[in-house]
Amino acid sequence: EIVLTQSPGTLSLSPGERATLSCRASQSVSSSYLAWYQQKPGQAPRLLIYGASSRATGIPDRFSGSGSGTDFTLTISRLEPEDFAVYYCQQYGSSPPITFGPGTKVDIK
Amino acid sequence: QVQLQESGPGLVKPSQTLSLTCTVSGGSISSGSYYWSWIRQPAGKGLEWIGRIYTSGSTNYNPSLKSRVTISVDTSKNQFSLKLSSVTAADTAVYYCAREKVGANPVDYWGQGTLVTVSS
Numbered sequence: 001e002i003v004l005t006q007s008p009g010t011l012s013l014s015p016g017e018r019a020t021l022s023c024r025a026s027q028s029v030s031s032s033y034l035a036w037y038q039q040k041p042g043q044a045p046r047l048l049i050y051g052a053s054s055r056a057t058g059i060p061d062r063f064s065g066s067g068s069g070t071d072f073t074l075t076i077s078r079l080e081p082e083d084f085a086v087y088y089c090q091q092y093g094s095s096p097p098i099t100f101g102p103g104t105k106v107d108i109k
Numbered sequence: 110q111v112q113l114q115e116s117g118p119g120l121v122k123p124s125q126t127l128s129l130t131c132t133v134s135g136g137s138i139s140s141g142s143y144y145w146s147w148i149r150q151p152a153g154k155g156l157e158w159i160g161r162i163y164t165s166g167s168t169n170y171n172p173s174l175k176s177r178v179t180i181s182v183d184t185s186k187n188q189f190s191l192k193l194s195s196v197t198a199a200d201t202a203v204y205y206c207a208r209e210k211v212g213a214n215p216v217d218y219w220g221q222g223t224l225v226t227v228s229s
Binding site: 001031033035037043044045046047050056088090092093096097098099100101102103 | 155156157158160161169170171172173205209213214215216217219220221222
């Protein structure tokens with residue numbers, strides 16, 4: 001099973017600032033099968049990024065993903081008020097189980 | 110636009126079996142292009158993938174829950190279901206049903222989630 005760790009646990013930033021979130025895997029994630037989700041209180045997660053760097057349908061271009069192997073990054077170039085949320089990474093390679101990271105909370109400074 | 114909706118008891122007694130159903134609308138569960146999945150989230154904690162089923166009935170389960178989980182599909186009702194046996198308080202969580210496209214793809218659609226509390 002691939003274990004994902006995310007850092008930092010909480011990121012306190014102001015609107016307009018840049019957010020950089022990290023996701024590290026315990027072993028290489030095949031073919032960059034790494035996704036990022038955003039979750040707001042009381043809501044289901046929403047897919048932001050898949051394949052490490054491809055934006056899902058309707059996701060603004062201020063969200064970008066990068067990385068390969070065991071190290072991945074989600075960058076939000078300029079935080080909008082609606083971006084304050086919890087972000088999870090997920091690996092979904094061909095062999096189950098699918099696993100999620102513990103999440104990074106982006107809150108308002 | 111596909112929609113998924115969970116239903117089932119919100120309260121289950123310890124040692125009993127948790128049973129949930131997910132109704133899919135806006136698309137056929139028999140399309141053959143998707144896995145139909147269950148994921149849970151304890152309050153204030155992260156996401157745990159429980160397992161998934163393909164239209165054929167083929168399943169994959171999280172090894173940590175495999176001995177207690179059964180996922181089934183009813184194509185005539187466009188539904189799939191989760192059963193989790195011998196529940197304890199640790200199984201208290203919001204349970205989501207979800208869809209994954211076949212062939213190593215992320216979850217693209219989620220239900221709204223339903224809270225199941227295990228308590229006597």
